[in-house]
Amino acid sequence: MGFLDTIISFIERLVRLFIGANEEKLYGLDHAILNVEVPPRNMWMNMGYWKDTKSFPEACEALLELILITAGLLNEDKTVASTPSAIKLVDVGIGCGDQSLYLTRKLPVAGPDEQRRVLVDSYVGVTFARSQADFARDRLLSRSSDSDTAAWTPDVRIFAADAAKPDSWEPGLKTAVSNDHGHDKTQTWLLALDTLYHYKPSRTPLLTLACCNLQASFMAFDLLLDSSASFTSKLLVRLMCLLSGIPYTNILTTTQYEDMLVQAGYDRDTIQIRDISEHVFPGISAYIREKDRALKKFGMGVGKFKVPGWLFGWWGRSGVIRGVVVVARR
Structure with a gap:
């Protein structure tokens, strides 16, 4: 040779x-991998509400619906609640825009003259990542031939910004969220779907802006610390926050959370906190485990989501972290 x-x-x-x-x-x-649909039909990213489903997109949509039901914007049967007011929605943490599509495309309501109108008359979506904002904007601009264009929210704007720091917002965003409605009966809502516990240094600047400047009611899914958590559990939560980049000061008990809302300007009597942990953490944990097992058959896996999946399982078993829907009305 x-x-x-x-x-x-x-x-x-x-x-x-x-x-x-x-x-x-x-x-x-x-x-x-060559047969995976790109872009995916759905790009939801929240913990979901798993009471009646094992589907990730359905659970994510169900969590949004539960928030709207708790706020009184949807009825229990998921039909749109009747309201004489136009609704302006400031939606922070929109990710890739699935909730934006749902709120501005999927929720038409019959008006007094039986003409279809939308639930949300004006919509401002905010996400931290510019790539997500661009992707969401493209999805909202695309129109399928079978869509009922008469039932779309006419005023939809998407921005890339740090929702935790309103002082840093560009002038266009500040103008878009301002409470100069030009309509006496417009009610403004701030929606934060599974995002607030990430905010640095805290949620307070955004909540103060919403209550005092925008005169907006508030609805969200958020995380709370169980008031009876042991010292060891609290240490583990602090470690979790350190590794995930979540400010530990954001992990509040129910009483501390209510105090924060009152400090921001909301009346304590208008605050509603609904614990839905049993239908959140076990479901998302089981889903991630099963998805990882299924993907391994094809030489893939859930990657960076494996550790959060374990973490959600611990929350579900220990009860140290509670998943709650929060509503505070102006």
Whole structure:
């Protein structure tokens, strides 16, 4: 064997060793990646409400619906509640816009003359990542031929900004959220779907803006610390916050959370906190575990979501963290 043949043989062995070009992998299931729909039909990202479903998109949508029901904007049967007021919605933490599509496209309501109108008359969506804002904006601009355009929210604006720091917002966003409605009966709502506990340094600047400047009612899904949590559990929660980048000062008890809302300007008598932990943490934890098992058959996995999946399971078992729907009315 010549020198060149030896080199080629050596390279072939390296390829087999490091790339694993064998028949089993060549004819395995990893080509599933080529069949994945891009972009996906759904891009939801919240913990979900799993009471009546095992589907991630359905659970995410159900959590949004539960918040709207608690706020009185939807009825228990998920029909739109009758309201004489136009509704302006400031929605922070919109991710890739699935909740934006739901709120501005999917919730038409019959008016007094039986003409279809939308639940949300004016919509401002905010997300931290510009890539998500651009993606959400593109999705909202795309119109399918079978859509009922008469039932779309006419005024929809999407911004990339840090919702935790209203002072840093660009002038266009500040103008968009301002309470100069031009309509005496307009009611403003701030929606924060599974996002507020991430806010640095705290939720307070946004909540104060909403209550005092925008005269907005508030609805959200958020995380609370169980008031009976042991010292050890609190230490573990602090470690969790350190590793995940969540400010530990954001993990409040129910009483502390109510005090925060009162400090922001809301009347304590208007605050409603609804614990839904049993239908949140076990469901999302089980879903992530099952998704990881299913993806491994195709040489994939849930990656960075595996640790949060374990964490949600611990929350569900220990009760140290509570998942709650919060509503505070102006």
